[in-house]
Amino acid sequence: xxxxxxxxxxxxxxxxxxxxxxxxxxxxxxxxxxxxxxxxxxxxxxxxxxxxxxxxxxxxxxxxxxxxxxxxxxxxxxxxxxxxxxxxxxxxxxxxxxxxxxxxxxxxxxxxxxxxxxxxxxxxxxxxxxxxxxxxxxxxxxxxxxxxxxxxxxxxxxxxxxxxxxxxxxxxxxxxxxxxxxxxxxxxxxxxxxxxxxxxxxxxxxxxxxxxxxxxxxxxxxxxxxxxxxxxxxxxxxxxxxxxxxxxxxxxxxxxxxxxxxxxxxxxxxxxxxxxxxxxxxxxxxxxxxxxxxxxxxxxxxxxxxxxxxxxxxxxxxxxxxxxxxxxxxxxxxxxxxxxxxxxxxxxxxx
Amino acid sequence: xxxxxxxxxxxxxxxxxxxxxxxxxxxxxxxxxxxxxxxxxxxxxxxxxxxxxxxxxxxxxxxxxxxxxxxxxxxxxxxxxxxxxxxxxxxxxxxxxxxxxxxxxxxxxxxxxxxxxxxxxxxxxxxxxxxxxxxxxxxxxxxxxxxxxxxxxxxxxxxxxxxxxxxxxxxxxxxxxxxxxxxxxxxxxxxxxxxxxxxxxxxxxxxxxxxxxxxxxxxxxxxxxxxxxxxxxxxxxxxxxxxxxxxxxxxxxxxxxxxxxxxxxxxxxxxxxxxxxxxxxxxxxxxxxxxxxxxxxxxxxxxxxxxxxxxxxxxxxxxxxxxxxxxxxxxxxxxxxxxxxxxxxxxxxxx
Numbered sequence: 001x002x003x004x005x006x007x008x009x010x011x012x013x014x015x016x017x018x019x020x021x022x023x024x025x026x027x028x029x030x031x032x033x034x035x036x037x038x039x040x041x042x043x044x045x046x047x048x049x050x051x052x053x054x055x056x057x058x059x060x061x062x063x064x065x066x067x068x069x070x071x072x073x074x075x076x077x078x079x080x081x082x083x084x085x086x087x088x089x090x091x092x093x094x095x096x097x098x099x100x101x102x103x104x105x106x107x108x109x110x111x112x113x114x115x116x117x118x119x120x121x122x123x124x125x126x127x128x129x130x131x132x133x134x135x136x137x138x139x140x141x142x143x144x145x146x147x148x149x150x151x152x153x154x155x156x157x158x159x160x161x162x163x164x165x166x167x168x169x170x171x172x173x174x175x176x177x178x179x180x181x182x183x184x185x186x187x188x189x190x191x192x193x194x195x196x197x198x199x200x201x202x203x204x205x206x207x208x209x210x211x212x213x214x215x216x217x218x219x220x221x222x223x224x225x226x227x228x229x230x231x232x233x234x235x236x237x238x239x240x241x242x243x244x245x246x247x248x249x250x251x252x253x254x255x256x257x258x259x260x261x262x263x264x265x266x267x268x269x270x271x272x273x274x275x276x277x278x279x280x281x282x283x284x285x286x287x288x289x290x291x292x293x294x295x296x297x298x299x300x301x302x303x304x305x306x307x308x309x310x311x312x313x314x315x316x317x318x319x320x321x322x323x324x325x326x327x328x329x330x331x332x333x334x335x336x337x338x339x340x341x342x343x344x345x346x347x348x349x350x351x
Numbered sequence: 352x353x354x355x356x357x358x359x360x361x362x363x364x365x366x367x368x369x370x371x372x373x374x375x376x377x378x379x380x381x382x383x384x385x386x387x388x389x390x391x392x393x394x395x396x397x398x399x400x401x402x403x404x405x406x407x408x409x410x411x412x413x414x415x416x417x418x419x420x421x422x423x424x425x426x427x428x429x430x431x432x433x434x435x436x437x438x439x440x441x442x443x444x445x446x447x448x449x450x451x452x453x454x455x456x457x458x459x460x461x462x463x464x465x466x467x468x469x470x471x472x473x474x475x476x477x478x479x480x481x482x483x484x485x486x487x488x489x490x491x492x493x494x495x496x497x498x499x500x501x502x503x504x505x506x507x508x509x510x511x512x513x514x515x516x517x518x519x520x521x522x523x524x525x526x527x528x529x530x531x532x533x534x535x536x537x538x539x540x541x542x543x544x545x546x547x548x549x550x551x552x553x554x555x556x557x558x559x560x561x562x563x564x565x566x567x568x569x570x571x572x573x574x575x576x577x578x579x580x581x582x583x584x585x586x587x588x589x590x591x592x593x594x595x596x597x598x599x600x601x602x603x604x605x606x607x608x609x610x611x612x613x614x615x616x617x618x619x620x621x622x623x624x625x626x627x628x629x630x631x632x633x634x635x636x637x638x639x640x641x642x643x644x645x646x647x648x649x650x651x652x653x654x655x656x657x658x659x660x661x662x663x664x665x666x667x668x669x670x671x672x673x674x675x676x677x678x679x680x681x682x683x684x685x686x687x688x689x690x691x692x693x694x695x696x697x698x699x700x701x702x
Contacts, residue, residue: 046442047398047425054599065430069439074398074446076427079416080595081568085619088420091397095425108595210561210588217432232600237561237588244431244459244701248405249583252692268436272702283694341603343634350595351623 003199004332010151011233011328011338016192017147018321021156022163023185024145030178032142033167040171043122045096048172051078051112052100053350055154055228059126059161060100061221062316066165069218069313071173080108083115084351092121098168099125102149102157103347104132111351113137126164128157142167152344153232155324158225159188159317176313184317190307191321195329198322201302202330208259210237214246215263216272219316222263226323233331233338243269243276256284262300263319266293267312274298290322354550355683361502362584362679362689367543368498369672372507373514374536375496381529383493384518391522394473396447399523402429402463403451405699406505406579410477410512411451413572413667417516420569420664422524431459434466435702443472449519450476453500453508454698455483462702464489477515479508493518503695504583506675509576510539510668527664535668541658542672546680549673552653553681559610561588565597566614567623570667573614577674584682584689594620594627607635613651614670617644618663625649641673 002008048067050060057077064075078097082088097116099109104127113123114137125138128146135141144160163184169176211230215223220242227238241250254260260280264273270293277298280287291297292306292315304322306315331338353359399418401411408428415426429448433439448467450460455478464474465488476489479497486492495511514535520527562581566574571593578589592601605611611631615624621644628649631638642648643657643666655673657666682689 047427049425053596057596057599065433068430068433068441069437072440072442074400074427074441074443076398076425079419079571081571081593081620082416082419085568085623086420089423090419090425091423092425217436220430220432228600232603235604235606237590237604239588239590242432245404245408247701248408248699249579249692249695251694252583253586253588254694255586269432272436341600343602343605344600348599350598 002329002332003196004329006332009328009332009338011153011155014149014151014156015321015324015328018156018159019185019189019192021146021160022188025160025163026182026185028145029142029164029167033170033178036140036168036171044094045073045172046094048073048075049078049092049095049097049116049121050075050100051080051097051109053106053109054348055158055225056100056102056161058221058225058228059158059165061224062162063098063165065218065220066169067172070169070175073172078112080112083112084108090119092116092119095121097121097123099123099134099138100161101134102128102154104129104134105347107349108351110134110137126161128160149346151339152341152346153229153338159320162317180314184314187308187310187318188321191318193307194304194322195325198304198325199329201304202326202333204302205330206333208236211259211261212239212241212246212250212253213261214241214243214276216243216269218313219263219265219319222316222320222323225320226261229324229327232341232344233327234334234336243272254280254283254285257286259286259288261288262290264289264291264293265310265312265315265319266295270295290319353680353683354547355680357683360679360683360689362504362506365500365502365507366672366675366679369507369510370536370540370543372497372511373539376511376514377533377536379496380493380515380518384521384529387491387519387522395445396424396523397445399424399426400429400443400446400448400467400472401426401451402431402448402460404457404460404701406509406576407451407453407512409572409576409579410509410516412575413513414449414516416569416571417520418523421520421526424523429463431463434463435459441470443467443470446472448472448474450474450485450489451512452485453479453505455480455485456698458700459702461485461488477512479511500697502690503692503697504580504689510671513668531665535665538659538661538669539672542669544658545655545673546676549655549676550680552655553677553684555653556681557684559587562610562612563590563592563597563601563604564612565592565594565627567594567620569664570614570616570670573667573671573674576671577612577678580675580678583692583695584678585685585687594623605631605634605636608637610637610639612639613641615640615642615644616661616663616666616670617646621646641670
């Protein structure tokens with residue numbers, strides 16, 4: 001049973017599988033990461049291009065920050081239409097092009113990977129399906145070991161994709177260590193313990209129709225992913241911004257009681273998010289902070305304490321988990337079935 | 352007077368200045384574009400990186416499509432925090448880094464440009480202020496000739512920035528011609544004639560609190576820009592998606608009567624947007640199409656006909672103008688002053 005009294009949704013089941021999925025994925029792909037490191041040193045990649053849709057595109061957004069921060073190689077997020085609709089030819093020599101797709105059957109993503117190979121790139125696929133079209137067409141496939149995804153809203157495959165980006169970052173630079181990555185499954189095991197607490201909290205948001213999710217830096221992608229979960233499963237019109245972009249216009253939206261969810265890890269972005277929260281308080285917005293920081297947190301309407309003492313660079317996987325739980329349980333409190341989002345299926349085919 | 356009966360806002364005045372601003376900018380920078388072409392041929396740029404915030408970031412999003420489509424050089428949108436907060440060192444040899452800022456005083460943008468120069472990049476600034484910090488620090492500055500921006504919501508500087516991206520595309524590739532660009536001021540002159548028609552139309556949206564803006568390909572950036580205008584001046588919670596990303600999750604938001612604004616130029620993206628509109632109609636969503644296509648348009652709740660027979664690649668400047676007019680007039684109909692958005696100022700300083 002879920003804490004709000006319903007039989008447990010597939011979405012919640014898959015959220016709870018994550019410590020095991022991450023452990024399995026790490027073990028299975030760890031040696032592969034070491035081999036890739038030896039290979040990458042010889043290749044001298046000058047550019048990384050990431051291509052994905054939906055939740056996988058949010059994983060790409062994370063990969064973009066992680067890889068630039070830890071490897072010094074510029075990273076671009078591909079606009080698939082440039083290849084699939086306009087058929088542009090890009091110069092991709094010395095480029096590493098990484099496709100991300102849970103099913104490995106995203107038509108547009110696979111078209112971009114094929115075009116990229118023709119244009120001189122080395123291609124990698126990150127997918128949950130070893131026998132997929134993507135896994136067969138790329139030069140090298142890194143596999144999420146999530147088991148079959150049965151929930152329409154992706155959770156365990158998203159964190160699995162993030163974990164594989166850490167392994168690729170090990171291969172392409174020296175900042176991320178296998179030891180640091182190996183601790184992630186246990187960190188998530190701590191985080192899923194928040195289920196009962198979040199089960200009580202979601203009642204408050206029963207009538208929330210719109211909100212803004214704010215994060216910055218290495219957790220920016222999580223703002224997009226949490227907003228996407230809220231849109232898909234709770235039909236909340238959820239905006240998502242970096243704290244800086246938010247101040248360049250959208251803050252005008254904020255009126256008394258408008259809900260703003262803030263991912264506030266310790267580290268480089270903490271102070272700025274602290275100031276933003278204080279400003280939102282003066283505007284009488286409703287604020288919900290997700291934080292593991294030991295530092296003094298600003299006064300917020302509600303706080304979800306993420307357990308553990310987590311270095312900033314390793315926060316993204318543990319920080320999305322309470323957001324996943326929040327979305328799954330809020331859907332139920334709203335009388336919706338998180339496993340049956342309107343108009344959605346697990347595989348979406350677009351060109 | 353504006354068509355809704357108020358004295359004309361600064362925002363509307365600046366919208367109407369655009370044909371002249373574009374003509375002035377084209378004339379003043381045309382020769383500069385030719386010189387840049389000669390220079391760029393010798394440089395052999397391998398990568399373009401764009402860095403901006405707010406409306407200028409939407410201009411960058413346009414530049415990203417235009418430059419990849421017409422020059423074959425991969426383009427990346429920079430995440431400023433990677434430089435300003437985390438101080439990563441990127442390998443930017445043979446990279447062209449372009450900063451975009453109306454005022455030329457965006458602290459973070461200028462920090463990224465400085466870091467990029469140290470890391471081996473050639474830097475260009477696109478700004479409206481010839482004496483700004485940005486104009487002084489870059490290797491080469493392309494100037495929008497918009498006159499002073501007095502409206503908080505940027506309009507004429509956005510289309511001016513887009514025009515300069517066309518001139519840069521002339522320099523870096525062979526698809527865009529000076530002749531094609533020279534026609535843009537007149538195209539906008541046709542578009543501003545829509546003011547009275549849009550003045551009648553906006554009444555319908557008086558109580559709109561949330562909406563989705565959809566576009567794709569070369570107009571993708573305009574979806575972001577129109578949504579930003581709606582957030583800043585009308586406080587509408589305005590989501591924005593490519594048609595493909597929309598189908599990968601957010602379409603779940605759509606219920607009977609939910610408003611979706613669709614930018615539907617003729618060309619490569621038309622058919623897909625046509626299908627999307629038909630699907631939205633089956634969901635009983637409210638649709639508002641912006642289109643200049645001669646082709647049969649799908650049944651929509653309302654249509655704004657963009658005048659002229661415009662080749663797809665040149666649609667973005669004429670296509671944002673009705674959106675700007677819509678936002679300025681809707682603000683008035685909602686009883687808001689588009690020149691006084693809550694919490695905003697013309698120059699926003701973030702790091």
